[in-house]
Amino acid sequence: MPQLPSPGVDLGGDLLARIGAFATQLAAAREREEVGRRRTLRGDGQEFVGYRPYRPGEDLRRFDWELLARLDRPYVRVHRSEAREDWWVAVDASASMGVGRPGKLQSVAEAAAASIAVGLRLGAKITLVCSGGESARRPVHLTRTAELGRGLASLESLRATGRGGLEDLVANRALRAGARGCGRLLLFGDLLDVDPADVLRLLGGRRRLHLGQVLAPEEWDPAAVGDGDNASAGASAFVDPESGLRRRAGQDLVRGLDGYERSLEAFVGRWSELAAAHGMSHRVWSSADAFERFLPDLLR
Secondary structure, three states: OOOOOOOOOOOOOOHHHHHHHHHHHHHHHHHHHHHHHHHHHOOOOOOEEEEEEOOOOOOHHHEOHHHHHHHOOOEEEEEHHHOOOEEEEEEOOOHHHHOOOOOHHHHHHHHHHHHHHHHHHOOOEEEEEEOOHHHOOOOEEEOOHHHHHHHHHHHHOOOOOOOOOHHHHHOOHHHHHHHOOOOEEEEEEOOOOOOHHHHHOOOOOOOEEEEEEEEOHHHHOHHHOOOOOOOOOOOOEEEOOOOOOEEEOOHHHHHHHHHHHHHHHHHHHHHHHHHHHOOOEEEEEEOOOOHHHHHHHHOO
16 A cells, blocks of 8 residues: 555644634624524514523623623523534545645544534534544544534544545444434545435435535646656556555556546536535535635535
8 A cells, every 4th residue: 555645634733723713703603694594584583492601702682681690600592593503523534535735634624623613612512423444433522612622632633544434424324323413414525435325315304414525636636746646747656545556657647637637527516516406515625725715615
């Protein structure tokens, strides 16, 4: 098996600050949109279900001043439409996710971490599940923003290995049963190994399905790459990271790049059409893209 260029995950540096800023901004925007929808569609006749701690930037009209006076802690009123939602976040950590500089696994780990932060900021309960050989593990359950670090640690421990990708997760009966009652299900991976029919089985009820699809720069444009295991013109071979099969580069391979580009366009297009036809959210990006560019649209 050839060595993958980016098999691991590093969530250090300024990433935590970026995730925090992103989560605060996006959660505040989502809450403003929700208030606007309630005013337009329902007026003030919502069912009151309880309280939760006030979060900076929230509409002060929901603030309970009497509770603040009694408990000396800020709370806001929660209505039925705001009741806690369950999110499931599934990450592909199979060998194909180690392709690229930066690697696809690094990219989806950052996107998953930011999504988890947004969900926790909105009061959601999060379940994180990961696939991929030795990286497969039991689900990680997160219920408070203070637990974000535990989710980051789980993501940072991943390595791209094995053949079990998202298909192993979406076809898993235990995951399907556990995710049946969730409000949002987020799938992060390259979608290369997953059967669309299995993805459609995850739909149901009022659940929102979000498909986050990443491809490496080398996969978007292999002709522009001149070194590494998955190079093209000027390189010695293409290598399948999961099977280890190697194909020598040459004129036949170079001529095949046009067909590859057409196939890639059709592959991505099929997922986009499937998502549009069934009300799913789908975004595709390069592993070189910052999550701030594509994640707001994916999480809508």
